Amino acid sequence: MEIVEVLHMNEGNGDTSYANNSLIQKNMILCIKPTREEAITDVYNSLCPETISIADLGCSSGPNTFLVVFDIIRAVEKLRKMTGTHSPEYVIHFSDLPSNDFNSIFRSLPRYVEDFKKEMGDGFGHCFFAGVGGSFYGRLFPSKTLHFVHSSSSLHWLSQIPKGLEENKGNIRIAASSPPSVIKAYYDQFERDFSTFFKCRSEELVMGGRMILSFTGRKSESHNPSHDVLNIWTLLANCLKDLVTKGLVEEEKLNSFHLPMYEPSLKEVKMVVEKEGSFSINVLEGYTHDFGESVKDGAIINTVRAVVEPLVVSHFGGGIIDQVFNKYEEMIGECRMTEFVKDNFIIIVSLTKI
Known part of the structure; x- marks a missing residue:
């Protein structure tokens, strides 16, 4: 099954939904405010558009979806007043x-x-909303129609x-035991995807x-720490x-997941942006986001489940999902907090379109 068909956060408003288990992602959104x-102030001051077209890529659903766009509009309204x-x-x-x-x-x-309209008061302009289903590793909007693009907690997904992960047995992503061929396969896919992302957005954004x-990255250029954290x-x-x-899951099934x-590292991001050539970099930085409290109170368990459950169910079937996360909770309880990377x-x- 294609990733585009199964890669989505848990829907609805239930106990394991993304809407009710996305506090970590919310804190990330607030940190980059x-x-x-x-950026949006620069757009408004330099372009003075009568209509501002904004796209949130990887919007998911729930309160975070509205937090982003209303914060952007607040900044414009404050400036225009x-x-x-x-x-x-x-x-x-x-x-x-989709x-x-x-x-x-x-x-x-x-x-x-x-x-939100009550908060903004008299004189607030009209807002028009649309849903756009599709991969951001392809064109989504007409040429030169967007003024501002936002994406949070999404671009680490490929x-x-x-292809070529057969030797990554027992690992579900790059790990300390992953051979160089697996690291190269992941990087090559990232480079293709990231370059395509920038090419498509360059065609859709106005000058x-x-x-x-x-998005999630890594501090070091190395993929192989001395031990598997x-x-x-x-x-x-x-x-x-x-x-x-x-005996609840076949080993071959695990090896193919x-x-x-x-x-990526900061250096890898910079290299792809500069090689593609459509954008100038205004800010490129990294920070450490601590979710230690979420681990202590157990919120991390449902957060992880809300993100990956559809992928796990698609590959292994729905019959094991509760066992997986019951075990997850048990393992977090057993490990010393000093052992867990929090x-x-x-x-x-x-970036600015040039």
């Missing part, structure tokens, strides 16, 4: 893969919009599982348009190995 506000100009019209594109829970977005949209991206993904792999030991995920390295990129 100053960079986001600087200071300068005494009239409010522009806003065109907001919620974009994600399997995303767009129904939840548009069911809750009227309530969010009504509250368009497909790389001088801005783009703010944040215990993080959220190695813990998931260990849970699946435990089910193999118990790979996450379509690559966490942070992610987040890369922030702010």
Whole structure:
């Protein structure tokens, strides 16, 4: 089955839904707020558009979806009130893969919009909303129609599982025991995808348009630490190995399961952007995002489940999913907190279309 058909967050508003288990992603969105506000302010000041077209790529569903776009609009409204100009019209594109829970977005949209209009007060311009289903590793919008593109917690996902991972047995992504051929396969897929992403966005953004991206990366240029650290993904792999030991999952089934995920370094990001050539880099930095409290209170378990359950179910079937995450909870409880890596390295990129 194609990744585009199964890569989506858990839908709805249940206990294991993404909407109710995305606090870590929310904190990431809030952390880059100053960079986001600087970028949209630059767009408004330099282009003075009467209609601002904004796209949120990898919007998912739930409160975070609205947090992003309304924060962007707030920044513009604050500036235009200071300068005494009239409010522009806003065109907001919620974009994600077709399997995303767009129904939840548009069911809750009227309530969010009504509250936001009251907050903005008199003189606030019209807002138009659209859902755009498709991969951001391809064209999504007409040429030269976007002013601002935002994407958070999405670009570490690849368009497909790389080819040539047969020697990565027992691992579900790049790990300390992964051979060089596996690392190269993942990197080559990342480079193709990332370059395609920038080429497509360069055609869709107006000259001088801005783009703010944040995604999981890695601090070091190396992929192979001296030992396999215990993080959220190695813990998931260990849970699946435990089910193999118990005879609930075939070993070959585990060996053929790979996450379509690559966490680049700052140097790799810079290299691809400069090689593609359509954007200038305004900000390229990384920071460590600590989710230690989420580990302590168990929230990390449902967060991981909300993100990867559709992939696990698609590959192994739905019959084992509760066992996987019951074991996940057990393993987190057993490991010493000093053994568990409680942070992610987040890369922030702010770019201008040239």
